[in-house]
Amino acid sequence: MFESQMILTRGFQNVYENGQPIGFQILLKTAYYRGVFLDIIGPIEITVDGAKYSGDQLRLTVDGRTFTLEEAGRTENVHWDFGTAMIVTVLTPGGLKPGIHEVTVTQGVNPSYVPPNVFRATGHKRMTLVM
Amino acid sequence: MTKVTRRELLVGTSAVALSASLPGQIFPAAGGGTAGKIKRGVTFYSYQEEYYKHEVGVEDCFAEVASMGATGVQLIAEEMVPNYPNPPQPWVDNWQAMMAKYKTEPTNLDTFVDVYVGGHRTMSTEEAAETLIGQIRLANRLGFKVVRPTTGPVEQPATEMIERALPMAEKYDVRIAPEVHAPIPLDGKYINSYLELIHKTSTKHMGFTVDCGIFCLRVPRVFIAYHTRHGAQKRVTDYVSKAFEDGASHDQIVAAVQKMDPSPADLQCARGSLGYGPVTNKPQDLARLMPYIYNIHGKFYEMTDELSEYSIAYEEIIPVLEKIGYEHSIDSEYEGQRWTQDAVPTDSFEQVRRQHVMLRRLFGEI
Numbered sequence: 001m002f003e004s005q006m007i008l009t010r011g012f013q014n015v016y017e018n019g020q021p022i023g024f025q026i027l028l029k030t031a032y033y034r035g036v037f038l039d040i041i042g043p044i045e046i047t048v049d050g051a052k053y054s055g056d057q058l059r060l061t062v063d064g065r066t067f068t069l070e071e072a073g074r075t076e077n078v079h080w081d082f083g084t085a086m087i088v089t090v091l092t093p094g095g096l097k098p099g100i101h102e103v104t105v106t107q108g109v110n111p112s113y114v115p116p117n118v119f120r121a122t123g124h125k126r127m128t129l130v131m
Numbered sequence: 132m133t134k135v136t137r138r139e140l141l142v143g144t145s146a147v148a149l150s151a152s153l154p155g156q157i158f159p160a161a162g163g164g165t166a167g168k169i170k171r172g173v174t175f176y177s178y179q180e181e182y183y184k185h186e187v188g189v190e191d192c193f194a195e196v197a198s199m200g201a202t203g204v205q206l207i208a209e210e211m212v213p214n215y216p217n218p219p220q221p222w223v224d225n226w227q228a229m230m231a232k233y234k235t236e237p238t239n240l241d242t243f244v245d246v247y248v249g250g251h252r253t254m255s256t257e258e259a260a261e262t263l264i265g266q267i268r269l270a271n272r273l274g275f276k277v278v279r280p281t282t283g284p285v286e287q288p289a290t291e292m293i294e295r296a297l298p299m300a301e302k303y304d305v306r307i308a309p310e311v312h313a314p315i316p317l318d319g320k321y322i323n324s325y326l327e328l329i330h331k332t333s334t335k336h337m338g339f340t341v342d343c344g345i346f347c348l349r350v351p352r353v354f355i356a357y358h359t360r361h362g363a364q365k366r367v368t369d370y371v372s373k374a375f376e377d378g379a380s381h382d383q384i385v386a387a388v389q390k391m392d393p394s395p396a397d398l399q400c401a402r403g404s405l406g407y408g409p410v411t412n413k414p415q416d417l418a419r420l421m422p423y424i425y426n427i428h429g430k431f432y433e434m435t436d437e438l439s440e441y442s443i444a445y446e447e448i449i450p451v452l453e454k455i456g457y458e459h460s461i462d463s464e465y466e467g468q469r470w471t472q473d474a475v476p477t478d479s480f481e482q483v484r485r486q487h488v489m490l491r492r493l494f495g496e497i
Contacts, residue, residue, distance in 0.1 A: 001469045002183065033179050034209040040249040073251050082210045083183040112247040112283050 002031040003123040007105050008085055012129050014095035021095030023057075024048075024129065027085035031121030032109040035082040038067060038075040042108020042120070046090055048101050053090045061087035100128050169452060170460040171490050172196070172203015172238050173483055174428065175211060177465035180477045182211065190229055195480055197233035199487045203460035204230070205426070207241040208269060216269045223272050230274060238460045239308065239340060239426040240275040242266040244282045244292065260295035263307070267296065271303040277425045279310050279340040286315055288324040293337060300336040308340040308425045314381060314405050315345060317416040329423060338423035342464070344430040346414060347407035347442045349376050351432035353470040354403065360474060362396035371400055381405045407442065414444075414451035421455050432467035434485035438492070449493040463487065 008027035015023045026046065030036065038060070045054040060067045062080050066089075080086055088105075106122040173196045181187045187195075189211055196204055212218050218226075230237065244262045246254045254262070263280050270278040278300075282289040293307050300307050315321050322339075329337050355368045367388055374384050381404060388401035417424065433441045452461070463486045468477040491497045 002180075002472070004473055005184065029183065033176065034207050034243070035215065036209065037245075037249075039251055040245055042249070073249065076248065079209070079215055081213070081215075082179075083185065110247075110249040111243060111281075112245040113243075113281050113285050115284075116250050 001033060001121065002029065003121050005029065006031045006107070006121065006123045007103060007125045007127075009125065009127045011085070011087070012101075012103075012127055014129065014131060015089055016095075020093075022093060023089055023091040024095045025087050025089045026103065026105070028088050028105060028107065029085050030080060030082060030109065031107055031123065032111075032119065033082070035079050035084070036109060036111070038062065038072040038078050038080060040110055041069075041072055041080065042110045042117070043106070044069065044088065044108070045106045046088065047104040048090075048096060050102075051092075053092060057091050059089040059091065061089065096129050098129055098131060100126060102126055168458040169449075169494065170203050170236075170238075170458075171199070171201040171487060172205060172236075172460040172462035173199075173201055174205035174207070174239075174241070174462045174464050176205070176207050176241070177463050177483050178479045179210060180468050180472060181479055189226075193229045193233045193235060195483075196235055199484060201463075201487060202235050203238040203462050204235045205239045205241065205460075205462040205464075206237075206273070206275075208266065209243060212269070212273075216265050218269075218272075226273055236460075237273055237275040238462055239277040239279050240266070240270040240273060241279045241310075242269075242281070244280050244289070246283050246289075246292075256291045256295060259289070259292040263292060263296045264299045267299055267303050267305045267307070270305045275305065277306045277308050277340070279308050279426070281310060285312055286319075286321055288321050290324050290328045293325075294328060294332065297332060297334050297336055301334070304336075306336050306338055306425045308338045310340040310342055310428070311345060311420075312342040313344045313347065313407050314409055316409060317345070317412045317420075322420065326420075326423075338425045339420055340426045340428060341417065341420070341424050342428040342430050343443055343445070343448060344407060344428075344466075345409075345412045346444065346448055348410055348444055349442050350404050350407050351442045351467065351470065353433050353441075353467050354407075355400070357470040357473070358396045358400035358403070361399075362394045363400045364391075364394060364397055367391055367393060367397040368400055371404055375404050375408065376410065378410050380409075414448045415455075417451060417457075418455045421457070424457055424459070426459055427452070427457070427461040428464040429461045429486060429490070430464045430466060431482070431486055432465075432470065434482050434489065438485050438489045440486070440489070445489060445493060449490070461490065 006029045011027040014021040015025055060072055062078055104124045109119045175192045178192050209215050244259050246259050385401045431440045463483045465479050465482050
């Protein structure tokens with residue numbers, strides 16, 4: 001569901017600390033038909049131009065609060081609403097170069113009525129980073 | 132109307148038979164008949180894609196329901212309720228105001244009790260019941276008289292959780308109506324466990340939500356076309372379609388496809404067939420669930436140009452519902468978009484409208 005719509009073009013940018021790019025961020029909507037509390041979110045993997053990012057390299061920002069994936073797994077009271085984008089920050093020193101990038105995102109959702117590791121959605125978008 | 136048999140409906144004569152039975156004037160003047168006692172409604176789930184894209188908001192959905200002369204409004208709480216499960220009071224006030232403005236009624240609040248907490252831990256029965264009670268309170272705030280909690284595996288009843296929540300269901304006058312969803316058989320453990328609970332407690336606050344996807348007589352062709360676009364082979368999809376129609380079990384279908392040198396899409400197609408039927412379910416088997424059916428999900432995947440559902444014989448279901456005295460709402464639940472959105476733009480509103488013309492026809496209103 002929503003594979004072709006879950007990655008947003010707007011907001012695609014590098015993240016800077018002390019003037020240096022420490023990574024980049026992507027706005028991501030759920031691919032599932034409802035919002036979920038963060039503990040229901042499964043693995044997230046981001047690939048840009050062939051380079052893969054996952055696990056400890058990712059931070060999720062929902063409602064202005066930022067979580068590692070491990071912290072998200074223990075967070076049962078913050079809700080990622082349906083149709084509302086979260087910010088996924090990928091920590092990779094140097095960030096991405098300005099220009100067009102091939103971005104692929106796989107996201108998992110683990111509702112209890114579905115067997116583990118079944119709901120996984122992969123979306124792809126070619127989109128441009130300015131700075 | 133011309134009697135269309137189950138088999139004829141499925142072998143392609145349906146278009147001719149149904150159009151022959153349609154009156155020339157499909158849309159009568161306002162104030163047309165309201166023969167049946169079954170009410171028409173819509174779950175806003177049907178409009179998920181337009182809502183997701185922020186093309187419409189909740190009020191647009193209310194207005195659309197009203198424009199079809201439908202009255203039932205159903206909601207997936209975690210799809211559209213802000214700050215779930217505790218929406219701000221102004222939002223609740225607006226929700227009630229929309230109900231009054233559009234002359235609609237809340238039918239069923241669909242909720243999830245994620246008992247496995249995303250695989251991180253398992254809720255105790257007590258905690259699951261407390262979660263459900265929170266959802267009952269939300270239903271009460273929004274005016275819903277029915278709540279549908281989905282818990283663990285689809286075919287596994289949650290009798291202990293529901294029994295614990297019954298006193299609060301009675302207090303708030305909200306019926307707990309777990310869903311009878313594909314691939315649940317109407318004569319199996321799921322139904323029997325809940326009927327036993329109803330009889331044991333004599334409660335009037337527990338019953339069923341029935342999803343018409345349990346009456347699929349064939350897998351949706353939009354489902355097959357999706358998998359074909361993604362690499363499924365014709366020899367496999369033909370097999371899955373035919374085996375399903377012939378009543379092969381899900382395990383049989385998956386096992387057979389595994390021996391067919393399958394592509395990933397072939398396997399996904401075989402496994403996904405679990406989401407429909409089984410064909411052994413017959414509408415008349417709903418009689419033993421009466422009077423405990425409190426809501427019906429008018430599940431559909433594709434309304435054809437002949438204003439008929441491709442996989443589900445509503446032409447059989449509606450007369451049975453009338454015969455067994457069902458008098459609550461049947462709420463359109465469009466789910467075809469997930470099989471078409473990769474290829475063509477979605478128009479949920481058009482699809483739901485087609486189903487409502489079908490319902491009016493089957494109710495004898497037009």
